Amino acid sequence: MSEHVLGVIGGSGVYDIEGLDGAEWTSVETPWGDPSDHVLCGVLDGLPVRFLPRHGRGHVQTPSSINYRANIDALKRLGCTDVLSVSACGSLKEELPPGRFVVVDQFIDRTVARERSFFGPGCVAHVSMAHPVSRWLGDRCEDALKELEIAYQRGGTYLVMEGPQFSTAAESALYRSWGCDVIGMTNMPEAKLAREAELRYATVAMVTDYDCWHPDHDHVDVAMVVKTLLDNADKARALVKRVAATLTGPTSPDDGCDEALENALITHPDKRDPAMTAKLDAVAGRVLGG
Structure with missing residues (x-):
C-alpha cells in the first residue's frame, strides 16, 4: 500500500499553518500548461502535504481562467493520493448562515467555458461521477x-x-428550487479531473454570504465575503491540520476513487494517439502502462 500524500487546494490564508516542516515552494511542469502557482510542499504532523493556491498567490486567476487540468496534474505528479478542497461559497438555504461549513457530497455543474477532461480524441475515457467525492475522506x-x-x-x-x-436574483431562486445548498464558482471541473486522476477528493465549503435570494442580503458585497473569509481562516487551517493528522500510515480506503479508470478507457490500445497518451503519463499512467 502507498502512503497518504495530502493535496490542499484553497486560498492563501489556508497555507500559513504552524508546524509545516521543510516548507518550500516548488515549480511543477505539466503537459497541460502552468498550474495556478507554485506548490508549497512540506510535512505536517508526519504527513507529506502539498498546498496549491487555486487562484494563485494574490488572487490573479478568475474562476474561469484557472488551469484546472494543470492543477490536478501537478498534484498527481507530486504524489498526492488525497485532495482536500477548501472553498468559499454562498448559501442557498436559511439554515446555512455565513460561517457555516458544509462537507459537500454532490455537485451540479453549470460551467460552460472550461476544459472538463484530461481525455479526448485519440484516447477516450468515461469515468463515473455518480458519487463525485470520496466518502472516506469526507468522513475524515x-x-x-x-x-x-x-x-x-x-x-x-x-x-x-x-x-x-455573482448570480441574478432569478438564477438564485432557480437554484434554490432545485434543492441546492451552496453556490460557488470553482469546484467544477476540479472534482471531475480529480476523479479522472484517481485521486480521493473532498470539498469543505465555507459559507460567506446568503447569495442574493435572501431578503436581508439582496446583493453580495465583496467586502462582506472577504471579512467572513478572514474570520474562517483560522478554522480552515485548523481543519487541514486535523485532517492531516488522521491520514498518516498506508492508504486503505475502499471507495473506488483510486481505481476510477479501471474500466473507463474506451479507445482500443492500437488506436490510441501516442501524443495524447504521453500527456496522460501522470494522471492515467497506471492503466496506460506508464
Whole structure:
C-alpha cells in the first residue's frame, strides 16, 4: 500500500499553518500548461502535504481562467493520493448562515467555458461521477470538524456557476428550487479531473454570504465575503491540520476513487494517439502502462 500524500487546494490564508516542516515552494511542469502557482510542499504532523493556491498567490486567476487540468496534474505528479478542497461559497438555504461549513457530497455543474477532461480524441475515457467525492475522506473531514467544534453540515449539493459575476436574483431562486445548498464558482471541473486522476477528493465549503435570494442580503458585497473569509481562516487551517493528522500510515480506503479508470478507457490500445497518451503519463499512467 502507498502512503497518504495530502493535496490542499484553497486560498492563501489556508497555507500559513504552524508546524509545516521543510516548507518550500516548488515549480511543477505539466503537459497541460502552468498550474495556478507554485506548490508549497512540506510535512505536517508526519504527513507529506502539498498546498496549491487555486487562484494563485494574490488572487490573479478568475474562476474561469484557472488551469484546472494543470492543477490536478501537478498534484498527481507530486504524489498526492488525497485532495482536500477548501472553498468559499454562498448559501442557498436559511439554515446555512455565513460561517457555516458544509462537507459537500454532490455537485451540479453549470460551467460552460472550461476544459472538463484530461481525455479526448485519440484516447477516450468515461469515468463515473455518480458519487463525485470520496466518502472516506469526507468522513475524515467531518471527524475533524466535530473535534474542533466547528459548526457544519454533512452532505449538501454545491451548484457550480461560471462567474465571475455573482448570480441574478432569478438564477438564485432557480437554484434554490432545485434543492441546492451552496453556490460557488470553482469546484467544477476540479472534482471531475480529480476523479479522472484517481485521486480521493473532498470539498469543505465555507459559507460567506446568503447569495442574493435572501431578503436581508439582496446583493453580495465583496467586502462582506472577504471579512467572513478572514474570520474562517483560522478554522480552515485548523481543519487541514486535523485532517492531516488522521491520514498518516498506508492508504486503505475502499471507495473506488483510486481505481476510477479501471474500466473507463474506451479507445482500443492500437488506436490510441501516442501524443495524447504521453500527456496522460501522470494522471492515467497506471492503466496506460506508464
